[in-house]
Amino acid sequence: MASARAAHSASALPDGRVLLVGGFTQQENSAAGAELYDPITAAFIAAGPMGTPRHSHSATLLADGRVLVAGGYDARGNTLRSTELYDPASGSFGPAASMGLARADHEAVRLDDGRVLIVGGVGPGWTFLASAELYDPVRDRFEPTGAMDAARESHAALRLRDGRVLVVGGHLGRGAATQIHRSAEIYDSERGGFAPAGDMMLPRHKHDALLLSDGRVLVSGGSDARDSDGVYASAELYDPAGDRFSAIDASPLPRYKHQGTSWLLPDGRVLLAGGATRAELFDPRTGGFTRVGGAARLAGQFSASAPLPDGRVLITGGYGERQGPQRDAWIFQP
Template sequence: MKKIGLYIILASELTSCGQRLSHDSLTHEGVEIKADSTLGSVTYIGRMTTARSAHSATLLKNGTVLICGGFTGASLASAEVYNPELKTFKPVGQMRFARSGHSATLLPDGKVLIAGGYNGNYLSSTEVFDPEKETFSIGPLLNVPRSGHTATTLKGGEVLLAGGISTGWAFLQSAELYDVEKATFAPIGSMKVARESHTATLLKNGNVLITGGHEGRRPNIKIHPSAEIYSLNSKTFSVTGSMSLKRHKHDAVLLSNGMVLVTGGSDERDSRGVYNDTELYDPASSSFQSSAHMNFRRYKHYSTSILLSNGNVLITGGANKAELYRTRYAKFTPIPGDLELQMLFSCATLLSNGNVLITGGYDENQKISSGSWVFSSSQ
């Protein structure tokens, strides 16, 4: 699943993490930081057929990765498939609509639901990719046009779409459920506040934790420290504990112990207010607590935090260096290997072999990348 608020990348922005970093040691904000090659490394593997940011990259059941849409001066309709065995990218035709800031969700039957997004208009259209035929077909309409929403597969197979931005710069509180059997979307009520550039994380009990995000535009933007829970049983939203910081354009990932690691993001200053702070959400106490600091400030890195089989978390987006959150020690360690640029609105996808594919993104100079990398763990 992937969601991005595309309109954000159209503005001219300055960012905090734009340095080219060395392979074994690096300096960040005047402090030398050592990378640890015993934990793994990031390796450049080649170019996608098209440069992309704000795209989606979805692991298919056959082990390949479907890469769709995105932005490269205009929203894209093109799609391609990455083959991990051959390390090649192959075009697979065109979506029915160009889109960026959309979601792409693997369905139980192996197809991919692509929903919403932006292409000059906010989209209510959806389409379904068939991996066997390598074709896109029209899907059911959303109840509301959405871009920058979240899409979360629930334990019963339904897909929860929440928040985002819609026509007329309307920031959305609303949510809807995709019924896999009926292939229909149904509204299910509203979150407590409107949210875009938020996170949605499936918890072990089947509920969904939604954190942060914003509503409104600068200079009147409101960024939320609040969080809420979507209940699988009641299909309603309720308030839970608040984060220690207001965050948007951040990331969140479920850990093996059932807690949720929330990383980075920014405040109202946007690129001038990027965090390296992190915190942990404990479902048992419904509360957040501050955790270790990342080595690099990161934002615009949604869905680039990947839980590995050893329990560590790889974090790749929002900076041109990857790092590992080592759960056992509750600390972050840089990983050798440079990424091409700052990796804003890039994608990271866990592969069937345990490696992680990293694709696309852009930097503070609006340079959009076609590059791709693979993280391989040494443990």
């Protein structure tokens, strides 16, 4: 990549390219711009300049092919209300409506009707947010839509088969006052509100969650309140039909800080690409994990990845325990 980056985003565009946005560079009080990866030429090129370079934001592909970039922190560590839209047709960023609240480390999920749910995160002054809002790309407008039972940062959220959104785990507070959530909640866009779901087997934050081809949800890794000293080598499954979590007997590698880096492959297996220096594959049919071969050692935490049109997966940046943000990128070949 042109810039080292971590806590950035990677969005697969309709034309097969991948948009990389933001992230912090060598220090967390810096923010990178944007670039594009072209799988045909296997090259990174500069994208149009952003209005505000940012990290710990969300980037959501809209139904019309544009990308909504929302919130995060700027280069001075300020939490942002601002959003911008990247248009692949023009190759440029443009301003969009501001969110109702400034937030970072939130989650964003595109709904079946094309709107985007923005949920949780942290606001100015380390205020932890239970609130949610909806972005309407047709009207370029945000509006509030209920609140969760619990404020959450470093949680995971994804759309289920029936269009509802599962929000799982996360934390509230900092330092010795940190509370890690076992709880999960369901957002129903028809009602415009949240309802409790079943509890996870373990409290988790800084984990990842992915919808499987059979409609269940894989929740992997994360940590307990000890953070880097309490990283989990475990995973569990959520069954929406029974509203129940269950443990997976097999033990994956310990991994955390890997939100958004798990991918469903064409054969139904799952690639776990972030949060550790080695990638793994999970097979829902056997419930087993296998390590991906090859000599490459990934950066690990706060990397970003995206699927390519031919089934490969691009993995970019991130940092490890003894290294800062990386410029390196890797390709996973199924």
